[in-house]
Amino acid sequence: MLNKIKKNMIIAAGIFTILSMSLFSGCIDDGNSNVDINYGGQYYPGEFLLEGKNFWKTYDIKVEHILFSSGSENNQALISGDVDINCGSDSKTVSLFTALPDDAVILGTIQQGNRYSTVVKVGSSYETWTDLKGVTVATRMGTGAEQVLRRFFEQNESLEWDDFDWVDLNIEDMISALDAGTIEAFTAWETTPGIAEAQGVGKILKSYGDIALVPVCLHTTLDYAKKHRDEIVNFLAAHMDKAELIKNDPEQAAELAAEAALDKGIEVSSDAFLKMFNRIDFTVELNGDILDAINDTAQFLYDQGKIDSIPTLRWDKSFIEEAQALREQ
Numbered sequence: 065m066l067n068k069i070k071k072n073m074i075i076a077a078g079i080f081t082i083l084s085m086s087l088f089s090g091c092i093d094d095g096n097s098n099v100d101i102n103y104g105g106q107y108y109p110g111e112f113l114l115e116g117k118n119f120w121k122t123y124d125i126k127v128e129h130i131l132f133s134s135g136s137e138n139n140q141a142l143i144s145g146d147v148d149i150n151c152g153s154d155s156k157t158v159s160l161f162t163a164l165p166d167d168a169v170i171l172g173t174i175q176q177g178n179r180y181s182t183v184v185k186v187g188s189s190y191e192t193w194t195d196l197k198g199v200t201v202a203t204r205m206g207t208g209a210e211q212v213l214r215r216f217f218e219q220n221e222s223l224e225w226d227d228f229d230w231v232d233l234n235i236e237d238m239i240s241a242l243d244a245g246t247i248e249a250f251t252a253w254e255t256t257p258g259i260a261e262a263q264g265v266g267k268i269l270k271s272y273g274d275i276a277l278v279p280v281c282l283h284t285t286l287d288y289a290k291k292h293r294d295e296i297v298n299f300l301a302a303h304m305d306k307a308e309l310i311k312n313d314p315e316q317a318a319e320l321a322a323e324a325a326l327d328k329g330i331e332v333s334s335d336a337f338l339k340m341f342n343r344i345d346f347t348v349e350l351n352g353d354i355l356d357a358i359n360d361t362a363q364f365l366y367d368q369g370k371i372d373s374i375p376t377l378r379w380d381k382s383f384i385e386e387a388q389a390l391r392e393q
Contacts, residue, residue, distance in 0.1 A: 100125040100295045104138045104150035107131060108280065109254055109321060109340040110174060110306060112332070116320030119305045123298035123390075139163065142283060148292070149284045149299065153179075153208050154361040157281050161375035167285045170379040171296065173354055174303055175280040177345040178271035180212045181257040184249045185242055186267050193223055193270070202233035202241065202250040209251045212272045215364060219275065239265055254340045255332060262336035271343065277357040289380065300348060300387035307346040314341040350381045 105111040111131060120127045130147060132138040135156035142150040143163055151174055152160060160168050184190040193216075203209045217223045231247055238250040243265045250256075260266030272278070282303075289296060310317045318337035325332045355377060362374045 098126055099128045101149060101292075101299055102128045102130065102147045103299070104141045104147035105129055105131050106135060106138060106151060106280075107133065107255070108151075108175060109258075109337055109344065110310065110346050112321040112324050112337070113306055113310065113317050115328075116322075116324035117306075117309070119302035120299075122305060123301055125295060125298045125302070127299065127302075135159075142168075142285070148288050149282055149296070151280055151282050153280050154276075154278050154358045155208055155211060155365065157279075157283065157358050157377075158362045158365060158371065158375060160283055161377060162371060162373075164285070165375055167287070168378060169284055169286055169289050170350065170355075170358075170377060171282040171284060171289075172300060172303075172348050172350040172381075172384045173279045173281055174307075174348060175344055175346055176277045176354070176357075177273035178343045179273075179278050179280070180209050180251060180253050181271040181343075182213075182249055182251040182269040183238075183242065183257050183260050183266035184269045185245075186264060188248070188267075190249065190269060193220070196249055196269075197227045198229070199248040200229040200231060200246070202231040202238060202247045204235055204252065205230075205232040207253075208278060209253060211361070211364065212276050212278060213251055214368075216270075216272060216275045239263065242266055254344060255336065258336040258340040258343070259332060261339050262333045273345075276361065277353065278361075279354050279357055281354070281358070286378075289383075293383070293386075296383050297386045297390060300383055301390045304348045304387060304391055307348050310341045310346045314338055317341055348384065348387075350379060350384055355379065 105114070114129060130141070132141065135152045136159070138150045138152055139156055139160050141147040142160065149171070157170065190196055203213060214225070217225055233241060233247070233250065235252055235256055238252055238256060239260045241247045242250055242260065249269060257266070257268060261268065284296065315338060318334040318341055321337045322332060322334040358377060359374070362371070365371045366374050
């Protein structure tokens with residue numbers, strides 16, 4: 065059982081360090097004129113669905129879908145021009161604007177809300193973080209998971225970081241450690257909590273959408289946005305179709321995502337995807353709440369000494385508005 069769990073986590077948890085950074089698409093486009101957009105994705109649930117159904121075809125665009133094992137690599141690809149559009153969580157949006165203060169642009173979100181969860185073992189008596197005081201718990205330090213936990217603790221006077229025995233654990237080891245009893249809980253981002261649930265190992269103690277939206281945004285550069293407006297509008301419309309399928313038929317979306325993953329040798333069950341699709345908000349939008357959430361993260365990182373200054377965000381909602389109008393035609 066432990067070996068199977070460990071194997072599934074290694075291939076499905078989202079860090080995939082032994083794979084190439086473009087597992088789905090093969091390689092970054094080297095000038096192929098048939099490619100309209102080089103898109104830097106990540107190992108998020110919705111990205112698998114993009115492989116399971118060709119949403120781009122509806123809008124007659126060809127997208128080279130490149131999956132990166134980390135947001136830092138993804139940001140670097142946009143900075144170097146290897147991709148035209150990328151996605152990244154709130155902290156990576158802050159990093160991108162720190163690196164490209166005069167050139168980065170936010171186009172909209174593709175995920176937000178309950179992306180991070182704390183998982184305890186099925187059958188355990190733990191119901192709240194207070195119940196976990198004094199026991200061994202795990203997260204991946206230096207990630208968004210640690211960030212949302214620290215923000216949660218700051219809002220709860222009865223909890224202190226030192227109330228717990230923390231383990232800095234690799235994401236692929238979390239489910240097997242929980243099952244073996246070497247930890248009593250772990251906090252991670254999807255797909256890991258959904259896999260733990262689907263395998264019958266873990267149950268959700270808490271998700272953190274009420275603490276921080278932690279939006280995943282699409283970004284591009286000013287130059288690309290100026291020269292490729294039609295392509296971006298079509299690209300966003302396809303993402304909106306993806307989000308609509310997740311909302312209206314999550315079961316089908318989960319099956320398509322699981323099949324796409326399996327085609328690439330990545331074993332994540334449709335049940336796991338269904339849990340993720342029902343837990344996370346995949347709406348493509350751009351509003352004040354989203355921008356406030358990113359700025360809140362920047363302030364938190366600044367207060368923690370992680371960044372030297374708070375960057376100024378730049379965004380353009382007109383692309384989303386045009387994509388919405390295109391879909392209504």
